[in-house]
Amino acid sequence: MIDLDIDMRQYDCPFIDTTDDVDIAFSAVQWQLDTSAEKLETRLIAEGESTGALEDGLRTLRSHPNMAECYILSKRENVAQIGTTIEQTNAMRTIQQNDGYITGPFRIEDGRERWHVGFDDDDAEDRTLAELERHNDYNVEDRDQFDPATLFDLLENSESATTLLEGCRSLTETERETFETAAQRGYYETPRDTTLAELADHFDVSKTAVSMNLRRSERKILQGALSALDQLAGNDEL
Structure with missing residues (x-):
């Protein structure tokens, strides 16, 4: 298994666009990609720089054209647990179509997103990275390769x-x-x-x-x- 730690800027992601405009960060708790409907359902922790920033961030998030659904599960001061459904982004589609998979939670802040992505072989990794470069900005921060015993x-x-x-x-x-x-x-x-x-x-x-x-x-x-x-x-x- 090949595991990549990728610093990513997607140009069609509601969360990234929101953190560009407001002092708020998002950390994924649970996610489920519906490939047939081309939508991603998530549970996230949203943390604003202040209570006002949290409110502004959630309003900005809800108004994004790629946001299908956004609701609050719980909230306390400047932190909230939220549920969302967003349209499948170009990066999600690229990873899925090239046999890649998400291996860990992602975090979004300051207009960037940290992804953990896995591949079974070098060819799938090379194809995915080449295609991601066409519509996204990213840096591979770390790369690990595990044999079955290590994994x-x-x-x-x-x-x-x-x-x-x-x-x-x-x-x-x-x-x-x-x-x-x-x-x-x-x-x-x-x-x-x-x-x-x-x-x-x-x-x-x-x-x-x-x-x-x-x-x-x-x-x-x-x-x-x-x-x-x-x-x-x-x-x-x-």
Whole structure:
């Protein structure tokens, strides 16, 4: 299996056009392509820069000529879960007609869309990319190729990967930024390339505050990693 991570700009996509005009982003939760009707049904999370941006974005989305249906499932402040039906775009049709398939959720913001697309062989990949170039703007950001054994291992251990990801997502914005900066500046190298005092100066906080943020980050990530390891061990025993 060939898996592509594609940064895409479609010129006939309601979601992309909406994020061009309004500070709103969309993340897919569920999708279903009806090839006979040439329509795509989706459940998405819409997040506006503000409550007003969310309202403006949903109004803009509903008025798009390629939008067949758009309704709110739930809403809280600047975030909403929505259901939509849109006309099949050129990119969707191209991927489907060349035996490609969607392998993961997509996210749309700032007039661009992140797609995860799979192919069974190089010929299907080459045909699709050549045709996509005629009516869309895209960049292949990453390409992976998996043999059956590797793919089976990924699928078998997807729960462990999700657990680790949840541990990372549990970090607050401050914890994540502190942890990333410390790692990038060599705090975890031996010998260390930066100190708590230097990190404190960078964030304009006390050394105690930096230390606490790092400890919270490390604890959350470690707990996620340990849970994932337990699940991996359980899978191995099975």
